[in-house]
Each structure stands twice: as structure tokens, then as C-alpha cells.
Amino acid sequence: LEAHFDLAWWVLIPPGVIALTIYFRLPAIPGLFFGVVAACLVAVVGQGVSPESLAQLLMNGFKSQTGQAGLDALLSKGGLMSMMWVISLIILAMALGGALQATGSLETLLQALLNVAGTRFRLVLVTLLAALGFNFASNAFIAYTLPGRMLLPAFHQRGLSGANLSRLLEDGATMSAPLIPWNSGGVYVAGTLGIPTILYAPFAFANWLAPLFDLLWAALNWFMPTCNEKQDKMMSDNALLRKQDAGT
Numbered sequence: 001l002e003a004h005f006d007l008a009w010w011v012l013i014p015p016g017v018i019a020l021t022i023y024f025r026l027p028a029i030p031g032l033f034f035g036v037v038a039a040c041l042v043a044v045v046g047q048g049v050s051p052e053s054l055a056q057l058l059m060n061g062f063k064s065q066t067g068q069a070g071l072d073a074l075l076s077k078g079g080l081m082s083m084m085w086v087i088s089l090i091i092l093a094m095a096l097g098g099a100l101q102a103t104g105s106l107e108t109l110l111q112a113l114l115n116v117a118g119t120r121f122r123l124v125l126v127t128l129l130a131a132l133g134f135n136f137a138s139n140a141f142i143a144y145t146l147p148g149r150m151l152l153p154a155f156h157q158r159g160l161s162g163a164n165l166s167r168l169l170e171d172g173a174t175m176s177a178p179l180i181p182w183n184s185g186g187v188y189v190a191g192t193l194g195i196p197t198i199l200y201a202p203f204a205f206a207n208w209l210a211p212l213f214d215l216l217w218a219a220l221n222w223f224m225p226t227c228n229e230k231q232d233k234m235m236s237d238n239a240l241l242r243k244q245d246a247g248t
Contacts, residue, residue, distance in 0.1 A: 004066050010046045014039040086191075090184050093139030101146060106134070110150045120158060124168060124218035127151055128211050131172030139184055143173035161225040171210035179207055 001007060017038040021031030040058075043049040049057070061082055064075035100106045113130055117123040127147060134143035148169050155165050177185025181197040190197045201207075217223045 001066075001071075004064075006046055006048075008046060010042055013042055086184050086187050089182070089187060090139060090141065093184070094141060097134070097138040097142035097146070100138075101142075106142075106146055107150065109133075110147065114151070114154055117154065120160070120221070120224070121215070121218045123151075123154060123158060123160075124164075124214055127165065127168040128172040128214060131169050132176050132211075135173050135176050135180055135183060140173045140177040143177075144169040147173075156227055159226050161227050163225050168214055171214050175207045175210050179204060 005011075014035050018031065018035040021034055026034075040054055043054055043057075044051065057079060059079045059081055061078035062076060064072040066072055066075075097106070110130060113126045117126040130147040130151070131143045134146065148165060152162055152165055155162060174185075177183045178189040179197065179201045180186045181190065186197045189200070193200060
């Protein structure tokens, strides 16, 4: 390391910047941005990297050539282009989900599911199926944003807190994403572990057991918090605003 890099004190500036953003509780994106800017400055000023080379490193990643296989494998990482598979998958999934939402297709499907969700258990089952279905059809971002917006009134109508819906979307959408090979969650986990999704999925116990526990809690009426007065008032105000917008 000393032969190939200048290991002065300033190499600690980027992680120090990240630590400060965490301490001051900055949002994730600005925090990461400041960390990247600090690392770029250290690379140019402290390591002698030219601006042209820095742009290449950001796009294509750094390739270590120390001659030590283990160290080179640790230091050689891809840049933006190495993440384009996941990024492009998210963009395409969001585009597909947006088109389906704009045409009313997703709302029609959800409404058909709500028509059979007459009981608490059925509502929980419908929520899990909706999140899982949208996860298979598009991506987790669609799977928990669209059902979350459309199903919340149904939970409040049955006197159930929105916390139930939040938990169900987490278990049905976020937790199932790594089990779907073409989902961004599955792509990321498979790429990180270096094995296909179908091989690790049977051992991801929390991912596929969580929805089953949700159904158990719904059947037994355990861990199903109810609405409070503040939530009821907020839902009533939101419903009134929607009616006013529709009238306008």
C-alpha cells in the first residue's frame, strides 16, 4: 500500500466527512455526495490523479495493479457502469409501472382485489398478494408505493392503523424482492453473493416466513394495532381534500 499510495493523514478525510454527515443526520443522498466530493479532492490533491483519470475512475472503477492478488481483488471495484444493470432495471420497472398506473390498469387490479377483501384476514392477504404481484411485474418501488396509497383507506375503514399496512408492504414487497431474479433486489443480492437467486432463496428464511407470520397475526388478531383519533381525523381531512379536488 505504501509503495502505490500516499498514506498521509488526509486519506481519512472522506470517511471523516461521512461520519460528520451521519452525526448531523443529513439525508443519505447529500451525505454520499459530500463523501464522493471529498474522496475526489483527496485523489486529485493527495494522490496525484488527473481530472481526466478521475472521470474514468468514476465511470469505470479502479483497477489495482500492486501484484498482490488478494489486495488487487479488494481494491479493484467498478464505477458507475458496474451498477448500470441494476440502475437500468429500476428505470425500466418504474417506466412500466408509471405506464400501467397512468392507464389505470393497476388501480383496476387493486380495486378488484379490494372487492373480495371483506374481512381483516382477506385484507391482509390481498395486501400481501398485491405487493408480491407488483414485485413480480415491475419492482419493489412500485410494489410498496402504489398499494400503499390505494389500500390505506381500506385499513382505516376497518379500524386498523396504517402501521399494519407499512409492515405488510415491507414483508410483501421489500422482503420478497431478493427472491425474484429479475427484481433489482434479486439482482443486487445475487451479484453481491456471487450465486444465483434460486440457490440462496431456500435459505432466506426471514424473507419468505415474514408474510406467513402476517397471515397468522391476522387470523389470530395479534399485533394488529388499531387507528387512533389523530389518524381518523387525518384520514377524514384527506378524504375531504380529495373530494374538493375532484369537484374542482
